[in-house]
Amino acid sequence: MANVVLPDAVLVKNYVGGDETALATLIERHQSKIYGFIYSKVMDREITEDIFQDTFIKVIKTLKSKNYSEEGKFLPWVMRISHNLIVDYFRKSKKMPYHRETEEFSIFSIMTDNSPNVENRIISEQVEVDLQRLIEELPEDQKEVLVMRMYQDLSFKEIADLTGVSINTALGRMRYALMNLRKVIEKNQIVLTN
Amino acid sequence: MAKLYSKKKIASQTMLPKKETISFLLSYSKALTIVKVGDLTFESIAN
Numbered sequence: 001m002a003n004v005v006l007p008d009a010v011l012v013k014n015y016v017g018g019d020e021t022a023l024a025t026l027i028e029r030h031q032s033k034i035y036g037f038i039y040s041k042v043m044d045r046e047i048t049e050d051i052f053q054d055t056f057i058k059v060i061k062t063l064k065s066k067n068y069s070e071e072g073k074f075l076p077w078v079m080r081i082s083h084n085l086i087v088d089y090f091r092k093s094k095k096m097p098y099h100r101e102t103e104e105f106s107i108f109s110i111m112t113d114n115s116p117n118v119e120n121r122i123i124s125e126q127v128e129v130d131l132q133r134l135i136e137e138l139p140e141d142q143k144e145v146l147v148m149r150m151y152q153d154l155s156f157k158e159i160a161d162l163t164g165v166s167i168n169t170a171l172g173r174m175r176y177a178l179m180n181l182r183k184v185i186e187k188n189q190i191v192l193t194n
Numbered sequence: 195m196a197k198l199y200s201k202k203k204i205a206s207q208t209m210l211p212k213k214e215t216i217s218f219l220l221s222y223s224k225a226l227t228i229v230k231v232g233d234l235t236f237e238s239i240a241n
């Protein structure tokens with residue numbers, strides 16, 4: 001008699017219908033892939049064993065409560081469950097590094113405050129004001145494009161639609177706006193750095 | 195003849211779970227009964 005290989009979908013259906021041997025076949029068919037997948041992530045036999053077991057407990061519970069909708073994707077579904085359990089495992093085992101302050105070691109040598117200090121804040125405000133003054137000097141069409149692009153974060157397509165010009169014209173205006181700004185900055189030797 | 199620099203790969207053992215794990219899962223499946231009543235789900239494990 002020919003050895004008929006039943007597809008996963010049929011085995012799942014049989015299992016949900018009460019055929020316990022179908023589960024054994026499904027596990028036997030996919031155990032290597034699932035176990036190997038888990039091991040490749042956690043690299044520990046014992047943990048792999050635990051996650052493999054938890055994966056199938058979840059599979060059994062879902063199938064028995066008839067919450068599984070068969071779409072011919074049994075293996076990807078099981079893999080997804082094991083993937084989520086792997087993520088959970090890493091999330092739980094993640095330990096916060098602990099640093100104790102001693103005479104030789106100060107906590108502030110590894111902790112920094114990246115927020116700008118008062119001086120830097122004043123400088124950037126000044127730069128902003130100077131830049132805005134320079135932008136005001138630009139021809140109206142160039143200023144319009146630059147403001148829409150840089151301050152209102154519009155795309156060139158949107159700018160072209162709003163101003164009633166082609167995208168190429170909008171791009172050209174932006175280019176001229178930047179060139180003119182650069183020229184004025186160089187001419188007046190304005191320093192715009194923070 | 196060109197020298198082959200690649201080492202012969204040692205055949206890796208197929209990764210398989212322990213027999214006890216599979217046996218536990220099959221027994222668990224046999225023992226587990228899930229009954230749904232309205233919105234509630236009851237799980238019972240037969241000894």
